[in-house]
Amino acid sequence: MVGQDYKKGESEAGLDYGWRFQGKPVLLPEDRSAIVDGSSHLMQMALTEMSKEYFSVERCLQCGMCTEACPNTMLNTNSRFSPRKFIQELRLGLIDFSGEDLWFCTNCGSCVSVCPYEIPFIDVMKDLRNLVIEQGAGYLPQSLKSAISSCRRYQNPWMEDPNKRADWSKTLNILTLKKDNTDGVLLFVGCLPSYDERGKKIAKAATLLLDKAGINFDFLGEKEVCCGDGILRSGDYRTFEKLKKINTESFEKRGIKKVYTISPHCFDVMKNHYFEKNEDKFLVAPFILLLYEMLTEGRLKINKPINKIVTFHDPCFLSKHNHIVSEPREILKSLPGIELREMEHHSVKSICCGGGGGGIWLDRKKGERLTEIRLEETLSTKADILVTACPLCLSMLEDTVKNDNRFEPIEVMDICELVLEGI
Ligand code: SF4
Ligand code: SF4
Known part of the structure; x- marks a missing residue:
């Protein structure tokens, strides 16, 4: 019931789960079915889902394992994003929709994979973003706005x-x-x-x-x-x-x-x-x-040696989300002349490139890009080629290579391009 007068603890008016919409509390009935005056059906569905998510968020122990795993905390910036802190603020009704926090999460899945209580952080984030996009409840970065209107049109x-x-x-x-x-x-x-x-x-x-x-x-x-x-x-x-x-x-x-x-x-x-x-x-x-x-069925024959040292950047939506980590490595090892070296963070513990969850459409300043951390790890392997298997990862990584001469020696390639070189 957006816009109604609200007094804390007024149970007949609904329960306050901490959601705020245009500065006012969104109160939900005890049966958790969300009824919001003047809202669309989709909005009601989103709120119902969110109230369910809220109960799962309530289980959070504040152990901080998610924050330990979140790549954003590796960035050396003042605006460090912490999923543990975000959940606590969410429970206290302190989420600031006008701030940038909602857009830092790249949906990499690291937090979800380590959380002992299986808190669906990414789904909670998606529903909160839905309030901003469909109901205008807060700050939406301009570049994201353009990408969304382009998709609509x-x-x-x-x-x-x-x-x-x-x-x-x-x-x-x-x-x-x-x-x-x-x-x-x-x-x-x-x-x-x-x-x-x-x-x-x-x-x-x-x-x-x-x-x-x-x-x-x-x-x-x-x-x-x-x-x-x-x-x-x-x-x-x-x-x-x-x-x-x-x-x-x-x-x-x-x-x-x-x-x-x-x-x-x-x-x-x-x-x-x-x-x-x-x-x-x-x-x-x-x-x-x-x-x-x-390759394993012998339909593709590799006959040209590629004498290079390579390292593999696991895309989050292959590794953390879908546990596909061995196949790309098997492919690379089967190419004649290729030496595969692992980065410090690899497979399901790989560091996100920052392109997921709409991140590819956001402008991040130098020093605030996850690709910089990834490319520093690449440099330490002394690999000639950084191989990946996702067009978004390739674009994010190559963009940083082009704009930062520290990473000049690194060539970024998709695994398909590398295999084709061997044929
Ligand atoms: S890992 Fe899970 S339980 Fe621990 S703080 Fe993060 S969300 Fe809460
Ligand atoms: S999905 Fe990734 S970026 Fe988002 S909060 Fe979890 S660990 Fe951080």
């Missing part, structure tokens, strides 16, 4: 022309793309590999690998739209639902059975949010697993 976050989404594929002279007999296999390209000049190289490498392995596959071309991962994690539920509908309708129309995504973000959002639980209409997997299969 152009179905991609960079104001790119939807009709040019498949232009990257036009120069490819390959045999297997969009043959009639695709066995229902789809390559979901994603926004960054479709539009970004550097990202396009990953899309081309993945496509050429499929071609060399003789796998017939389909792709949606101009009909593909943003998967909606960053949009959902930024709290724009309505736009996410629209994007999801467009993609899933295209899958059904084209008889798609297996979706392989270049980006682990597209994979994660499709796996967890595109289909109802237990609905196994489509198999969704990250491209790296198909690449692993193509």
